[in-house]
Amino acid sequence: MMEMRNVEADLYRFRERVLAASLVVLICFTLLLARLVYLQVIRHGDLLEQAENNRTAIVPIVPNRGLILDRNGIVLASNYSAYTLEIIPSKVVNLEKTIEELSLLIDITPRDRRRFKKLMEESKNFESIPLRTRLNDEEVAKFAAQRYRFTGVEIKARLFRNYPFGELASHVIGYIGRINPTEKERLDDSDDQANYRGTDYIGKLGIEQSFESQLHGLTGVDSVETSAGGRAIRQLASSPATPGNTIKLSIDIKLQHLVEELFGARRGALVAMDPKTGEILAFVSKPTFDPNLFVEGIDSESWQALNESPDKPLLNRALRGTYPPGSTYKPFMSLAALELGIRTPEQSIIDPGYFMFGSHRFRDDKESGHGRVDMYKSIVQSCDTYYYILANDMGVDTIHDQLQRFGFGELTGIDIYGEVRGLLPSTKWKKKAYKRPEQQKWYAGETISLGIGQGYNNFTMLQLASATSILANNGVKMKPHLVKDVLDVMTHTNATTTHETVGEVIAKPENIAIIKAALVGVNIEGTSASSFRGAAYTSAGKTGTSQVIQIKQNEKYDAAKLDERFRDHALFMAFAPAEEPKIALAIIVENAGFGAQNSAPIARRVFDFWLLNQYPSAEDIAAVQKAQATAPIGKPRSLADMPWPPGAKSLVAPVVPAKPASAPATPASTPVIFRGR
Numbered sequence: 001m002m003e004m005r006n007v008e009a010d011l012y013r014f015r016e017r018v019l020a021a022s023l024v025v026l027i028c029f030t031l032l033l034a035r036l037v038y039l040q041v042i043r044h045g046d047l048l049e050q051a052e053n054n055r056t057a058i059v060p061i062v063p064n065r066g067l068i069l070d071r072n073g074i075v076l077a078s079n080y081s082a083y084t085l086e087i088i089p090s091k092v093v094n095l096e097k098t099i100e101e102l103s104l105l106i107d108i109t110p111r112d113r114r115r116f117k118k119l120m121e122e123s124k125n126f127e128s129i130p131l132r133t134r135l136n137d138e139e140v141a142k143f144a145a146q147r148y149r150f151t152g153v154e155i156k157a158r159l160f161r162n163y164p165f166g167e168l169a170s171h172v173i174g175y176i177g178r179i180n181p182t183e184k185e186r187l188d189d190s191d192d193q194a195n196y197r198g199t200d201y202i203g204k205l206g207i208e209q210s211f212e213s214q215l216h217g218l219t220g221v222d223s224v225e226t227s228a229g230g231r232a233i234r235q236l237a238s239s240p241a242t243p244g245n246t247i248k249l250s251i252d253i254k255l256q257h258l259v260e261e262l263f264g265a266r267r268g269a270l271v272a273m274d275p276k277t278g279e280i281l282a283f284v285s286k287p288t289f290d291p292n293l294f295v296e297g298i299d300s301e302s303w304q305a306l307n308e309s310p311d312k313p314l315l316n317r318a319l320r321g322t323y324p325p326g327s328t329y330k331p332f333m334s335l336a337a338l339e340l341g342i343r344t345p346e347q348s349i350i351d352p353g354y355f356m357f358g359s360h361r362f363r364d365d366k367e368s369g370h371g372r373v374d375m376y377k378s379i380v381q382s383c384d385t386y387y388y389i390l391a392n393d394m395g396v397d398t399i400h401d402q403l404q405r406f407g408f409g410e411l412t413g414i415d416i417y418g419e420v421r422g423l424l425p426s427t428k429w430k431k432k433a434y435k436r437p438e439q440q441k442w443y444a445g446e447t448i449s450l451g452i453g454q455g456y457n458n459f460t461m462l463q464l465a466s467a468t469s470i471l472a473n474n475g476v477k478m479k480p481h482l483v484k485d486v487l488d489v490m491t492h493t494n495a496t497t498t499h500e501t502v503g504e505v506i507a508k509p510e511n512i513a514i515i516k517a518a519l520v521g522v523n524i525e526g527t528s529a530s531s532f533r534g535a536a537y538t539s540a541g542k543t544g545t546s547q548v549i550q551i552k553q554n555e556k557y558d559a560a561k562l563d564e565r566f567r568d569h570a571l572f573m574a575f576a577p578a579e580e581p582k583i584a585l586a587i588i589v590e591n592a593g594f595g596a597q598n599s600a601p602i603a604r605r606v607f608d609f610w611l612l613n614q615y616p617s618a619e620d621i622a623a624v625q626k627a628q629a630t631a632p633i634g635k636p637r638s639l640a641d642m643p644w645p646p647g648a649k650s651l652v653a654p655v656v657p658a659k660p661a662s663a664p665a666t667p668a669s670t671p672v673i674f675r676g677r
Contacts, residue, residue, distance in 0.1 A: 174206020
């Protein structure tokens with residue numbers, strides 16, 4: 001009996017154990033099934049992507065950067081493909097030794113080393129940094145044979161920007177350069193992050209910077225199957241890159257070249273524009289620089305030379321250089337007086353050659369004085385005394401309010417980054433500009449010199465050209481712009497820049513007519529008459545000479561006794577034809593002296609070019625560069641007969657489409673010459 005009970009108890013325990021084991025097994029299978037469902041259903045997409053990533057690689061296809069053209073289709077910025085020798089510093093054990101060994105295979109110059117060092121300072125340790133660019137096929141073959149020796153070193157095919165005319169119009173075109181950490185951080189935080197994958201360069205200045213979004217294009221991608229070692233086996237899919245748009249500028253590069261040539265070694269700026277449309281025809285800043293220096297990464301010595309030069313070649317003087325306008329300010333002062341009704345054209349003064357304000361003697365440039373002077377004569381003969389009195393009568397705040405309407409001290413809104421406001425003074429400005437109470441006070445004597453464009457007045461040549469265009473356009477103010485058209489290279493559609501009116505009837509037509517008549521008189525019988533002698537058209541203009549340093553009351557200005565950089569600036573503003581203006585300009589030649597001798601002659605050649613299709617003779621250009629000619633000398637040449645490019649230089653061919661880094665593109669080598677007006 002006891003045995004049967006023991007058997008039953010054992011059987012019961014066995015069954016319990018079997019049931020428990022079955023439950024454990026069931027739970028395990030349930031967990032396994034749940035895990036299977038989780039992996040196969042819930043995480044299917046994620047795991048599939050990981051599996052695909054283990055066998056595929058996404059390679060960005062950098063788009064061809066858009067071209068930049070002048071108004072006649074001449075190529076100012078293009079692309080080419082070339083081989084580069086690149087190093088990833090984090091993968092190299094001994095960098096200096098590696099570079100030395102590479103130099104035995106491939107020619108590596110001291111400039112290459114300096115550039116590489118500068119790029120290393122600006123880049124992260126794991127980034128691929130170019131050591132040598134533009135390798136030829138022989139150099140590529142030499143490295144390929146020894147590649148196994150150099151871990152972290154590779155040959156890549158990259159697109160490079162090319163500025164075929166070097167320094168010509170460099171401040172307008174700008175340049176591209178390697179993306180620095182600050183720009184990288186900004187891109188990472190923007191919607192453009194994906195579009196800049198694989199892109200190492202970005203617009204840094206000028207049109208290249210201002211129209212970066214148009215010029216860059218859309219990055220494409222290649223999906224490539226890879227081996228376990230990461231080597232590409234075959235292409236799975238491809239989404240091609242979309243090239244950047246073509247930017248067509250309003251400037252005429254031949255006119256730009258002429259102006260830069262006429263400046264010679266002198267410093268200064270010129271802005272020429274169509275007063276009816278706002279199109280910029282020439283935008284000159286001298287000295288210039290070669291933007292090609294920045295394409296591959298500028299070396300430290302070249303950068304130092306540019307950055308520390310006393311001539312400031314990197315300063316865009318047309319856009320950011322501010323200067324006292326000198327006597328070019330006088331027509332606007334007269335127009336303001338007419339508008340306010342505080343002067344009539346016939347009202348005159350007797351000029352003894354100076355104006356006394358308290359104990360201070362404000363001198364006229366003509367010691368004996370101009371005698372009886374009305375408004376016409378004050379502009380034609382540039383009588384300072386007339387404007388000393390006028391400024392005193394108007395007061396600083398009235399001058400500010402009237403001249404501000406012409407854009408002085410205001411941004412023009414031009415379509416390029418970096419414009420500055422300049423300075424049109426007022427009592428309100430001075431209170432903000434200075435901290436000490438005695439500095440904040442406006443003294444009546446400070447107003448006097450404002451009338452002749454001196455004192456605190458400081459404006460850009462762009463502002464002066466824009467104001468001149470308002471006069472030429474009978475009071476209608478147009479927004480200046482450098483870009484004429486944007487061409488979509490995929491759809492071939494053309495977006496033309498709208499000519500934008502930003503101010504109408506700045507002054508009464510009858511008052512503008514009075515000022516324009518006086519400006520015509522300046523070029524016929526006044527201070528710039530010698531420069532426009534024999535011209536086949538009627539023009540209007542005003543010379544100006546602005547002081548760089550103040551001369552004491554008991555001293556006379558003597559340029560020979562002053563350091564060259566302390567001498568007066570030479571200015572000129574003008575438009576032509578006077579009856580129906582097609583071009584207006586403002587020019588400054590720094591530290592050159594009188595505007596009539598140094599600036600007006602350049603303006604005459606610009607008008608001859610634009611209105612008559614004439615190019616100065618070689619002897620005339622040489623004479624203008626030395627301020628030894630006013631009216632043209634020698635026989636002018638027909639523009640149609642002038643060779644282009646200058647010196648018959650060839651341009652680099654259009655870009656060869658880039659391929660993935662694993663399959664370098666063949667560099668373009670066929671030179672192409674572009675021709676245009």
